[in-house]
Amino acid sequence: MIKLTGIADEAGASLDVQIKAHQELGWDSIESRAVEIDGVKGNLHEIPEAIFDKVVARLDEKNMKISGFGSLIGNWAKKITDDFSITEAEISRAIPRMQRLGAKLIRVMSYAVCKDEAGKDVEEQFAPERIRRMTEINKRFADAGLTVVHENCMNWGGMSPSYVQRMAEAVPGMKWVFDTGNPVFIDDRDKPGSKQNSWEMYQAVKPFMAHVHVKDGIWDKTKNDAVYTFPGEGEGQTERIMKDLVDTGYEGYISIEPHVAVVFHGAGAADDLSPEQKAKEQYDSYIKYGRMLEAMLKRLGAKLG
Numbered sequence: 001m002i003k004l005t006g007i008a009d010e011a012g013a014s015l016d017v018q019i020k021a022h023q024e025l026g027w028d029s030i031e032s033r034a035v036e037i038d039g040v041k042g043n044l045h046e047i048p049e050a051i052f053d054k055v056v057a058r059l060d061e062k063n064m065k066i067s068g069f070g071s072l073i074g075n076w077a078k079k080i081t082d083d084f085s086i087t088e089a090e091i092s093r094a095i096p097r098m099q100r101l102g103a104k105l106i107r108v109m110s111y112a113v114c115k116d117e118a119g120k121d122v123e124e125q126f127a128p129e130r131i132r133r134m135t136e137i138n139k140r141f142a143d144a145g146l147t148v149v150h151e152n153c154m155n156w157g158g159m160s161p162s163y164v165q166r167m168a169e170a171v172p173g174m175k176w177v178f179d180t181g182n183p184v185f186i187d188d189r190d191k192p193g194s195k196q197n198s199w200e201m202y203q204a205v206k207p208f209m210a211h212v213h214v215k216d217g218i219w220d221k222t223k224n225d226a227v228y229t230f231p232g233e234g235e236g237q238t239e240r241i242m243k244d245l246v247d248t249g250y251e252g253y254i255s256i257e258p259h260v261a262v263v264f265h266g267a268g269a270a271d272d273l274s275p276e277q278k279a280k281e282q283y284d285s286y287i288k289y290g291r292m293l294e295a296m297l298k299r300l301g302a303k304l305g
Contacts, residue, residue: 033070181215
């Protein structure tokens, strides 16, 4: 059985808007990353305890579950040279909150790729330290009955299919979340000069996969940036991957992370929109994205829970 959820801060900042979006989609859970309530905004494991209490109460009131945490642990903004105590503190805050909410999955990464001032990868990537930290992160959550899922993103473990294999072999038992759209904009270190191929990265992650994120897009060489699209309209090979998930009996959550709303916050026509119009465009695009993915999965024969 496949269940649909989403990283709902992409529908809107406030928890109420996030809940409303998922209720409109008919989904009973949120993969929570950033929330805003009573004017206080932050990642679910970072907001003050009194604010977290309000989040719990609002979720209970609206009968909305949390499927997982989109944590800041080891993410692309964190350096491997930062003190590990930062990560340890995040873990210590996340575990009791996950347990209180009944969330079983937490998304992590293996720290940013080390680069020089020109933005090029440097030779020293501190691989042994990354592996040591990921082993400890995985153990801390596993000991609490929780599942770490490492994302193929802008981090050491996501640098190419061979890096996925290195990380998986070095940290046995650690699960992964596969994101269909990330390979579109990430360099393939196995093939210098090329972006990654989503299908090849999917095949690398699949043996260790316990969760799926859906985003899609194309790489615009003129802008040297990704342009995000609705599912199946980009180079993420989303439909091919969804078909394989259905055909091979994947059971678990598939979570939308549209990113399409970023077009409403960049340069160009979006600048003419009022904040209210931008918020509506963001919300509506999230709903459209969810419905398009659901329709795709049903067309492919998925049994949705």
